[in-house]
Amino acid sequence: MKKQKRLVAGSVLAMGLLAWSLPTMSPAEAAGTILINGAGATFPFPIYAKWFSEYHRLHPDIQINYQSIGSGGGIRQLLAGTVDFGASDVPMTDEQLKQSKTKVLHFPTVLGAVVPTYNLPGVSKELKFTPEALAAIQLGTVKKWNDDVLAKANKGVKLPANEIVSVHRSEGSGTTFVWTDYLSRVSPEWKAKVGSGASVNWPTGIGAKGNEGVAGFVQQTPYSFGYVELIYAVQNKMAYGSVRNSSGTDVKADLASVTAAAAAVAKNMPDDFRVSITNPPGKDAYPIASFTWLLIPGTIGDPVRKSAITGFLQWMLADGQKMTGALSYAPLPKEVVMKETGAISRIQ
Amino acid sequence: MAVSAALSESGAPERTADTLLARLRTGDEAAHLLTLGFAASILLIAGLLVWELFSNSVDARRKFGLDFLLTSKWDPVAGQFGALPFIYGTLITSVVALVLSVPLGLGAAIFLSELAPPRISDALTFIIELLAAVPSVIYGLLAVFALVPLLRDPIQPFLGRVFGFVPIFQGPSYGVGFLAAGIILAIMVVPFIISISRESLLAVPTEQREAALALGATRWESTWHVVVPYARLGIIGSIFLALARALGETMAVTMVIGNTPQIAASLFAPGYTIPAVIANEFTEATSDIHLSALIELGLVLFLLTIVINAFARLMVLATTKRGTTHP
Numbered sequence: 001m002k003k004q005k006r007l008v009a010g011s012v013l014a015m016g017l018l019a020w021s022l023p024t025m026s027p028a029e030a031a032g033t034i035l036i037n038g039a040g041a042t043f044p045f046p047i048y049a050k051w052f053s054e055y056h057r058l059h060p061d062i063q064i065n066y067q068s069i070g071s072g073g074g075i076r077q078l079l080a081g082t083v084d085f086g087a088s089d090v091p092m093t094d095e096q097l098k099q100s101k102t103k104v105l106h107f108p109t110v111l112g113a114v115v116p117t118y119n120l121p122g123v124s125k126e127l128k129f130t131p132e133a134l135a136a137i138q139l140g141t142v143k144k145w146n147d148d149v150l151a152k153a154n155k156g157v158k159l160p161a162n163e164i165v166s167v168h169r170s171e172g173s174g175t176t177f178v179w180t181d182y183l184s185r186v187s188p189e190w191k192a193k194v195g196s197g198a199s200v201n202w203p204t205g206i207g208a209k210g211n212e213g214v215a216g217f218v219q220q221t222p223y224s225f226g227y228v229e230l231i232y233a234v235q236n237k238m239a240y241g242s243v244r245n246s247s248g249t250d251v252k253a254d255l256a257s258v259t260a261a262a263a264a265v266a267k268n269m270p271d272d273f274r275v276s277i278t279n280p281p282g283k284d285a286y287p288i289a290s291f292t293w294l295l296i297p298g299t300i301g302d303p304v305r306k307s308a309i310t311g312f313l314q315w316m317l318a319d320g321q322k323m324t325g326a327l328s329y330a331p332l333p334k335e336v337v338m339k340e341t342g343a344i345s346r347i348q
Numbered sequence: 349m350a351v352s353a354a355l356s357e358s359g360a361p362e363r364t365a366d367t368l369l370a371r372l373r374t375g376d377e378a379a380h381l382l383t384l385g386f387a388a389s390i391l392l393i394a395g396l397l398v399w400e401l402f403s404n405s406v407d408a409r410r411k412f413g414l415d416f417l418l419t420s421k422w423d424p425v426a427g428q429f430g431a432l433p434f435i436y437g438t439l440i441t442s443v444v445a446l447v448l449s450v451p452l453g454l455g456a457a458i459f460l461s462e463l464a465p466p467r468i469s470d471a472l473t474f475i476i477e478l479l480a481a482v483p484s485v486i487y488g489l490l491a492v493f494a495l496v497p498l499l500r501d502p503i504q505p506f507l508g509r510v511f512g513f514v515p516i517f518q519g520p521s522y523g524v525g526f527l528a529a530g531i532i533l534a535i536m537v538v539p540f541i542i543s544i545s546r547e548s549l550l551a552v553p554t555e556q557r558e559a560a561l562a563l564g565a566t567r568w569e570s571t572w573h574v575v576v577p578y579a580r581l582g583i584i585g586s587i588f589l590a591l592a593r594a595l596g597e598t599m600a601v602t603m604v605i606g607n608t609p610q611i612a613a614s615l616f617a618p619g620y621t622i623p624a625v626i627a628n629e630f631t632e633a634t635s636d637i638h639l640s641a642l643i644e645l646g647l648v649l650f651l652l653t654i655v656i657n658a659f660a661r662l663m664v665l666a667t668t669k670r671g672t673t674h675p
Contacts, residue, residue: 071632173632199632200424209602209628221522221523
């Protein structure tokens with residue numbers, strides 16, 4: 001029992017030291033600068049972090065803190081009024097907008113895409129996936145790699161007769177939302193049985209945590225199939241397949257084909273920017289893509305905060321968009337940028 | 349108390365020593381109040397915890413009632429939540445962990461306390477206590493990159509071939525699943541069992557061993573029939589601690605269990621545990637009923653821990669009564 005006591009004493013001491021080392025007051029607050037707090041989506045966190053630090057460098061009196069706690073958390077904190085703005089990979093539902101005390105405006109910031117990835121020993125040629133094949137694999141109706149649904153789209157590729165080991169994201173994520181949103185659009189059966197959401201009731205397959213979990217599982221497990229964010233696949237040099245879009249072209253995801261997907265729907269963009277761009281029209285459009293949004297309150301009481309937030313939005317739509325490529329995010333199409341710039345004046 | 353009684357007997361002026369201020373000055377009362385406060389704060393925290401879990405899960409409790417514990421469909425899109433697969437997964441992984449770690453931990457503790465030379469024993473114990481401080485995400489990574497590939501091929505196919513007639517060793521081998529989670533949990537909890545059991549064994553008076561040896565017992569007989577039963581309480585305590593850690597472990601488990609809410613007889617099958625699903629879905633739970641269901645899962649885990657602990661305590665009580673005179 002002595003050891004146990006020592007363990008306890010040690011951990012109490014460690015916790016005390018930890019609490020002691022945390023600053024009680026941030027230096028920015030002390031200097032009288034404007035602190036803006038935001039929280040939400042994890043997917044755009046790298047570009048947001050870059051934007052906020054760059055903006056702070058340009059405007060030393062404005063500091064924007066961002067906690068990447070997940071889209072659901074971002075919406076929740078915005079509704080509770082504990083943050084100045086939220087961020088989400090999923091547009092807020094009408095029901096959620098009704099819960100809000102003030103109007104909430106959506107501002108698209110960058111684009112992301114989700115790609116199918118796989119591990120097929122002995123197959124070096126890149127696979128082509130049709131919408132039917134993707135839905136059938138995820139529903140579990142296609143069990144083997146050499147099934148006709150896959151073979152028809154991949155003539156000349158010798159597909160093995162092994163079982164498909166399917167893997168999906170275990171934690172709720174915007175990636176899963178985009179993927180299931182796409183499947184719901186192209187497969188009525190998927191829509192009826194599973195539907196779309198950040199977490200869904202998967203008919204088959206194994207859940208792995210995070211992009212890295214899915215990627216790790218696919219790389220380790222022969223004959224496996226999964227989906228990851230485009231940025232993740234690019235940065236880790238993973239093999240991924242092309243997807244047949246609504247015009248019947250096989251398109252591989254890259255920054256250009258993702259921006260093309262957004263451009264295809266930009267003409268019919270609703271005024272509140274809440275739009276899904278999965279399975280869009282257009283020959284060059286990659287079909288599994290999505291905006292990610294900043295959620296800004298429609299009325300900001302404090303004029304100093306208001307001008308800080310609107311100032312940032314102006315900058316993000318102009319200079320900020322030029323930084324996206326370096327971090328593998330697809331920039332917004334011109335039409336969307338113009339429309340958004342006009343919408344900034346709606347913040348009161 | 350004896351001191352103050354002696355003081356008050358010795359004469360009238362010392363009576364003032366009984367005033368609160370004076371007692372505070374001597375430290376007795378201060379220590380009493382302070383430690384009472386500390387003890388009460390633990391109860392307060394536990395009480396607040398239960399209250400928060402209870403009050404925030406009211407939506408889910410109202411909507412699903414007892415079905416929450418008895419159904420197994422978990423569908424965040426449709427708003428249908430049943431916790432059975434998660435309860436099952438939590439219990440199974442903990443049982444696997446204990447089945448593997450208790451013999452291993454107890455055996456190691458006996459060797460370290462009774463048989464090993466003191467210098468080796470101290471060195472090994474130091475290393476074992478270091479293991480207890482490794483963060484669980486490190487164990488998780490270890491499991492993902494080393495354990496899971498080994499389990500997928502060759503360990504699980506081998507078990508399937510040899511023991512395939514038992515349902516728990518049947519089915520396809522993905523590597524991830526109940527067995528992987530149970531093994532990594534066993535590795536994580538074994539340092540607790542070894543460390544605390546060794547301390548309890550060392551605390552057994554030498555006379556006990558000498559008496560057994562004097563009666564003609566061999567070294568092993570004296571260890572197994574006298575020393576281990578004498579240290580029984582401490583050993584069981586170490587197992588409780590291990591079980592509590594196994595029930596609540598999140599990170600390492602979610603990395604290797606396969607995160608599939610299903611009830612499968614096979615240990616090779618992927619499953620899910622309560623802490624894992626809470627960690628996975630809490631951040632992105634946008635609907636109120638989803639959040640409420642996750643909080644109710646937290647409440648279920650809390651109750652599960654209490655029930656298991658109460659059961660274990662009853663077991664200790666029962667064995668103590670019919671056991672030796674040692675408390």
